[in-house]
Amino acid sequence: MASVTATTDREVLLKIDGVSKIFDGVVKAVDNVSLSVKKGEIFALVGSSGCGKSTLLRMLAGFETPTSGRIYLSGQDITDLTPYERPVNMMFQSYALFPHLNVWDNVAFGLRRDGLKGAELAERVDAMLSLVQLSKYGKRKPHQLSGGQQQRVALARSLAKRPTLLLLDEPLGALDKKLRETTQLELVNIIEQVGVTCVLVTHDQEEAMTMASHIAVMDEGYFLQVGTPDEIYETPNSRFVAGFVGNVNIFEGKVDEDEPDHITVICPECTHYVGHGITGTSGMRVAVALRPEKIQLSSVQPNKNHNWCAGEVVEIAYLGPHTTYHLKLKTGMVLKVQQPNLTRKMADDLTWGDHVFAHWTRDAMVVLTE
Amino acid sequence: MRKQSIMPRLRRLFTVRNLVIGIPMIWLFALAAAPLLLVLNISLAHMEVTSVSSLWHWADNELTLKFNFGNYLYLGEDSLYFDTYVSSLKFAALTTLYCLIVGYPFAYFISRAPEHLRTMLLMLVMLPFWTSFLLRIYAWKALLADNGVVNNGLMGLGVIASPIHMMHTSFSLTIGMVYAYLPFMVLPLYATLVKLDGRMLEAAADLGASPFKTFWLVTVPLTKRGIIAGSLLVFIPAFGEYVIPELLGGPRTLMIARVLWDEFFSNNDWPMASAVTIVMILLILVPMALFNRYNDETRLGEKS
Numbered sequence: 001m002a003s004v005t006a007t008t009d010r011e012v013l014l015k016i017d018g019v020s021k022i023f024d025g026v027v028k029a030v031d032n033v034s035l036s037v038k039k040g041e042i043f044a045l046v047g048s049s050g051c052g053k054s055t056l057l058r059m060l061a062g063f064e065t066p067t068s069g070r071i072y073l074s075g076q077d078i079t080d081l082t083p084y085e086r087p088v089n090m091m092f093q094s095y096a097l098f099p100h101l102n103v104w105d106n107v108a109f110g111l112r113r114d115g116l117k118g119a120e121l122a123e124r125v126d127a128m129l130s131l132v133q134l135s136k137y138g139k140r141k142p143h144q145l146s147g148g149q150q151q152r153v154a155l156a157r158s159l160a161k162r163p164t165l166l167l168l169d170e171p172l173g174a175l176d177k178k179l180r181e182t183t184q185l186e187l188v189n190i191i192e193q194v195g196v197t198c199v200l201v202t203h204d205q206e207e208a209m210t211m212a213s214h215i216a217v218m219d220e221g222y223f224l225q226v227g228t229p230d231e232i233y234e235t236p237n238s239r240f241v242a243g244f245v246g247n248v249n250i251f252e253g254k255v256d257e258d259e260p261d262h263i264t265v266i267c268p269e270c271t272h273y274v275g276h277g278i279t280g281t282s283g284m285r286v287a288v289a290l291r292p293e294k295i296q297l298s299s300v301q302p303n304k305n306h307n308w309c310a311g312e313v314v315e316i317a318y319l320g321p322h323t324t325y326h327l328k329l330k331t332g333m334v335l336k337v338q339q340p341n342l343t344r345k346m347a348d349d350l351t352w353g354d355h356v357f358a359h360w361t362r363d364a365m366v367v368l369t370e
Numbered sequence: 371m372r373k374q375s376i377m378p379r380l381r382r383l384f385t386v387r388n389l390v391i392g393i394p395m396i397w398l399f400a401l402a403a404a405p406l407l408l409v410l411n412i413s414l415a416h417m418e419v420t421s422v423s424s425l426w427h428w429a430d431n432e433l434t435l436k437f438n439f440g441n442y443l444y445l446g447e448d449s450l451y452f453d454t455y456v457s458s459l460k461f462a463a464l465t466t467l468y469c470l471i472v473g474y475p476f477a478y479f480i481s482r483a484p485e486h487l488r489t490m491l492l493m494l495v496m497l498p499f500w501t502s503f504l505l506r507i508y509a510w511k512a513l514l515a516d517n518g519v520v521n522n523g524l525m526g527l528g529v530i531a532s533p534i535h536m537m538h539t540s541f542s543l544t545i546g547m548v549y550a551y552l553p554f555m556v557l558p559l560y561a562t563l564v565k566l567d568g569r570m571l572e573a574a575a576d577l578g579a580s581p582f583k584t585f586w587l588v589t590v591p592l593t594k595r596g597i598i599a600g601s602l603l604v605f606i607p608a609f610g611e612y613v614i615p616e617l618l619g620g621p622r623t624l625m626i627a628r629v630l631w632d633e634f635f636s637n638n639d640w641p642m643a644s645a646v647t648i649v650m651i652l653l654i655l656v657p658m659a660l661f662n663r664y665n666d667e668t669r670l671g672e673k674s
């Protein structure tokens with residue numbers, strides 16, 4: 001996991017300036033997107049299916065031309081360069097390895113186009129193959145490899161030319177869950193070892209949080225929020241972002257007290273006392289977002305006027321390290337609560353039908369005005 | 371004991387499975403292998419006025435087999451046959467090459483056309499099949515003759531002063547052959563090109579290959595099967611083509627099928643004609659065998 005502070009004072013490598021892409025004159029796939037990516041960082045684009053992630057990435061690779069806007073790489077305008085003129089390489093969604101070439105020749109393909117030959121070529125290819133731990137597989141054809149191995153060949157092929165910018169479109173999409181998790185870290189290690197700047201597309205927010213130092217959440221061609229993983233998770237700026245990244249409980253209500261250091265929000269379920277101010281006015285309709293893991297459960301009624309509510313356990317999902325409870329509140333809203341399993345499962349644990357109190361602190365939630 | 375086991379054995383022989391496999395096998399034997407053996411048989415015999423000599427003779431408890439290799443040896447002696455084989459191979463190869471050169475861009479264009487247009491474009495490729503083959507070849511006669519459409523047109527435009535002699539030359543023959551066999555090249559090429567994964571081309575471009583390099587290093591290798599299939603579909607029938615050389619070729623255009631015709635119907639020498647046929651088939655079997663081997667080798671690779 002790339003550290004955030006390390007990249008803040010680096011120079012900007014990729015600059016996207018007001019880029020839009022309209023297909024067939026009507027489909028707005030990407031809508032006036034601007035973005036800066038710093039050198040050496042892994043930048044993730046997340047969003048639901050069809051929100052324009054791949055289209056944006058393909059414009060960076062040169063496969064699509066923006067309808068408007070410019071793209072700059074190291075200060076140079078690359079908007080009108082063809083794919084083969086750009087110092088940008090892409091790792092494709094399902095790898096797109098050349099089936100007629102063996103692993104070695106796949107990796108060598110790009111280097112040969114640069115005129116590399118003989119010992120120099122062999123040295124570069126072998127170095128790449130050992131980087132992805134496939135030195136022994138050079139003679140194999142892609143179809144003789146497992147999914148994970150193919151993915152590493154694709155990575156080696158896209159890194160071989162030492163691109164200024166590496167694009168990854170759903171790099172782990174074809175792997176199963178277990179393999180994904182180990183591969184995510186492996187991939188980040190290799191990328192950081194090489195030191196290449198990356199733009200990564202994924203629809204898996206966990207993958208984005210694990211791998212990237214900055215994340216952009218996209219919806220219908222727009223950027224809703226750009227920030228570090230913890231900014232996106234802890235201070236989402238809209239209902240969509242809060243709901244897209246992780247699980248969340250949303251309370252709809254009205255601002256009552258509006259002070260610089262705190263506000264209170266009255267909701268049908270309870271009154272929230274929030275430990276931060278907002279740019280809004282008293283009486284304004286807002287949403288309070290509360291993450292399931294920031295809620296505690298207790299069997300006795302909390303001794304305070306706000307930040308708690310009572311409910312009945314209607315659903316229990318035991319997940320090993322933690323358990324997710326669904327509480328039905330008096331308004332009918334279902335509150336998701338996640339509790340760490342600090343001790344082994346006990347007989348007197350909560351069970352279906354139990355009445356419990358959920359409570360949380362003033363710094364647990366975030367107020368959303370959008 | 372023995373007797374009892376015969377019935378179940380017979381029953382096992384006539385399972386549905388065996389029948390399903392058996393019928394095409396019988397078909398192939400009756401209509402391909404048997405006639406071929408007959409031809410092989412005749413090629414090793416003598417001509418005896420109106421019939422062909424028998425290869426075997428039973429007399430005095432002795433079986434005598436008499437194979438006449440004279441026809442085959444004669445094939446080597448008379449340079450006419452050798453020249454004809456070479457000339458036929460040359461015309462077939464040229465036809466294949468031109469069909470490939472014309473057909474590849476054709477198939478490429480169709481496979482890249484918008485999906486709703488592709489079926490229509492393919493229909494246009496196959497359209498000539500809906501009219502009589504002979505009629506179409508005769509049409510070329512009308513086009514290429516000294517006072518044909520092309521010459522008249524060119525003279526009318528003042529491009530040429532006197533007609534260019536095109537008919538009954540290797541030019542008219544090649545045009546006719548390429549015209550007739552082009553669809554056989556286009557269809558298999560189209561079938562592989564349309565399946566070509568667009569991301570392969572993008573990947574090549576991404577790795578720095580110019581469009582020309584991408585074509586040579588990715589598109590052509592990935593459509594090799596279509597190229598080979600199309601080439602065989604053109605080469606094999608073109609090698610033995612009779613009608614087009616007869617109608618469009620020059621009087622001295624050597625094509626093996628014409629020699630065959632002469633041996634059978636003018637010289638009435640069936641054994642000689644059969645020997646010519648057998649050698650011709652052998653010449654065709656070689657590329658076939660090569661193709662089959664290539665097919666087996668690449669089948670695995672195509673799976674992914």
Ligand SMILES: Nc1ncnc2c1ncn2[C@@H]1O[C@H](COP(=O)(O)OP(=O)(O)OP(=O)(O)O)[C@@H](O)[C@H]1O
Pocket residue numbers: 023024027028029047048049050051052053054055056203
């Ligand atoms: N070549 C094209 N022609 C027309 N519309 C297109 C084209 N490519 C993409 N679109 C449209 O643009 C929108 C964005 O597509 P895009 O492929 O960028 O989505 P995505 O975010 O990558 O989705 P996914 O997660 O499913 O891959 C979609 O509505 C899609 O239908």
Ligand SMILES: [Mg+2]
Pocket residue numbers: 053054055
């Ligand atoms: Mg996509």
